[in-house]
Amino acid sequence: MTDHYLISPILTHLFSVILLLFCWKKVRLQKVISISSNAVIMMIAVFLWMKVWNQGILSMQGGDWQAPYGITFVADTFSATMILLTAVAGFAVATFSAAGISKQRIQHGYFPIMHLLLMGLNGAFFAGDIFNLYVWFEVIIIASFVLMTLGGKKPQMEGAINYVTMNLLASVIFLTAIALLYGLTGTLNMADLSLKVALVQNRSMVNVTALLFFVGFGIKSAVFPLYFWLPSSYNTPPSAIAALFGGLLTKVGIYALIRMFTLIFPPDEFLHYLFLFVAIATLLTGAAGALIKRDFRKMLSYLIICHIGYMVAGLGLFTKSGMNGALFYLFQDIVVKTNLFLIAGVIFKMMGTMNMDRLGGLAKSHPRLSALMAIAFFTLIGIPPMSGFWPKISLIRESFTTDSYLLLAALIIASFLTMYVMMKMWTDIFWKAQTQEIPQGKNSFDELRPHHRQLLIIPIAFLCLLSLALAFGAEQVAQVSNRITTELMEPQGYIDAILKPNSKP
Amino acid sequence: MNSIILRTASAYLLPLLLLFSIFILLRGHYEPGGGFVGGLTAAIAFVLHLIANGLQKTRSLLRYHPGVFIPTGLLLSFASGVAPMFVGRPFMTGLWLSEPIPVLGTIGSSLFFDVGVYLVVLGVTLTILFTIVENT
Helix, strand or coil: CECCCCCHHHHHHHHHHHHHHHCCCCHHHHHHHHHHHHHHHHHHHHHHHHHHHHHCCEEEEECCCCCCCCEEEEECHHHHHHHHHHHHHHHHHHHHHHHHCCHHHHHCCHHHHHHHHHHHHHHHHHECEHHHHHHHHHHHHHHHHHHHHCCCCHHHHHHHHHHHHHHHHHHHHHHHHHHHHHHHHCCCEHHHHHHHHCCCCCHHHHHHHHHHHHHHHHHHHCCCCCCCHHHHHHCCCCHHHHHHHHHHHHHHHHHHHHHHHHHHCCCCHHHHHHHHHHHHHHHHHHHHHHHHCCEHHHHHHHHHHHHHHHHHHHHHHCCHHHHHHHHHHHHHHHHHHHHHHHHHHHHHHHHCCCECCCCCCHHHHCHHHHHHHHHHHHHHHCCCCCCCHHHHHHHHHHHHHCCCHHHHHHHHHHHHHHHHHHHHHHHHHHHCCCCCCCCCCCCCCCCCCHHHHHHHHHHHHHHHHHHHHHHHCHHHHHHHHHHHHHHHHCCHHHHHHHHCCCCCC | CCCHHHHHHHHHHHHHHHHHHHHHHHHCCCCCCCHHHHHHHHHHHHHHHHHHHCHHHHHHHHCCCHHHHHHHHHHHHHHHHHHHHHCCCCCCCCCECCCCECCCECCEHHHHHHHHHHHHHHHHHHHHHHHHHHHC
């Protein structure tokens, strides 16, 4: 099906960037524009998702140049779901930012850049052309680099330089791989590539290209051993920005990995074992890293890495229910990680620190808020019936039936360590008696005006509700990921939707 | 810099360079040129004026803060990209007038896209350079 209005989320973001640039110094107006445009985009995303669900894969040719020559935008169920989740996270973060980001940062263009970042993410999910995917990745890197350095404190710069160096290196590798692929097949359209790569005689060259893609996307999605840039850069910017990064940036790498290795390079024996090895190593090292850190956001950063392992594991198993688990995990992880970083922001506002040793006593001072935060904590651990539980159980079962016992052990150990880390966090932040007084003037949360406090709490409550919905609607979510798996494993439908858009009713 | 030769020359060069930048912008559709190079050339015209006469004078010559050019140009490019969607064609499809206009030739939506790029490049370059001059 052809749908010319497919990319309206991207265009709406671009339009809001223009509007926001026109009111550069008007802080209050910028907040209003950003929140309302994110709400509109969320509605558009819901409509788009329903349309894709009812009518099948939609495609659009930029400039009316037919595939495989034009730039293709595609929305299959996978893309549409990611767009929806991006819109949800974007809305939550924009609302949180209205109270959680300082006036100086907003006056230096925080909101326009945030919209550019979201636009880049949307573009990457829509891209049906591999070079276009690269361009969107560049948009994401540049926007996130600016967001990270906004404010210009020294540790921020350090983290940002780590981040941008590694990601530019990843881009170079990605670009090299694209060049090789173009040399081998003479096309850049992903659907066309899917057909032509299978016909290439020079298999060793194809494998090298596949590995280059894996390294490129591996750096972006922070898998073992390419993740060290993540913990050093995610704990420096303000929490609203970190929430956007933690929730979505690594996931776009995972999205690209899943897309590439189902559509263009279906894994052979070697890639299969490589994925499993990487998954095991990522799970274990990420969890181990979270164990020894004492800074709230650093611990969360290592947990992000650890949980990337679950998704890579699902891709490595490359069976239907393994993939199902990976996708389900991906969806719920976006919601819960965004939420946890927002929670970190609120806690920082209350206590003026992120250090576990100096936090404490929150359950006593803010009991209702603690109960809300508990939902996010339990979801991350995956205590049944929270949403982390369902994908984990299907991954564990699948690794058992395919005799991948090492992976099975790694999955269980990582789950256990996650639980331990989260429990330790919980007791340290909420139950432990506060060891020292909060310095005067550090608790900026209780001094905020009530409607600002609500702006901080509403997105957290919203994401918690969504986590609960994912948990109790697990059957529906499983249906969605089932359908996505079918679409991914049998790419003929995707290919037809792009190359022969008008042949189907 | 205070040189009477440069000041006199820049008074003549400024309109000439601006005209040249528009020429580059317009020829860009089929031949080398286009909005990006045109915008840079226009920025050079203003920079020359700045070197000869100082920041204050160039600011008052421009009248608007150069930052305003950025969203204006973006809006123009955005509109030219979205326009085909209102007549049921995909984003960024080139729409062309059926009759050529004298001197300019046939006008299409891609011209407006290029004019947008021209303005964005001009705005960005001048904003950066003005900021650097301010801080030195």
